């Protein structure tokens with residue numbers, strides 16, 4: 826699997842010292858506030874008010890297309 830997009834700023838303190846944490850994909854640790862957080866994909870929403878069409882199944886295009 827290719828490397829996923831990385832967050833640029835800590836969502837809690839705004840610092841930029843983020844590094845992958847542990848072995849799992851999508852978990853990051855902030856070096857400034859020491860928080861560990863997880864990014865995960867929820868699904869597709871056509872616009873700001875529509876409900877999310879869940880696409881959690883890895884059969885969707887894009888996942889693992891390396």
Ligand SMILES: [Zn+2]
Pocket residue numbers: 835836837838839840855856857858859860
């Ligand atoms: Zn932080």
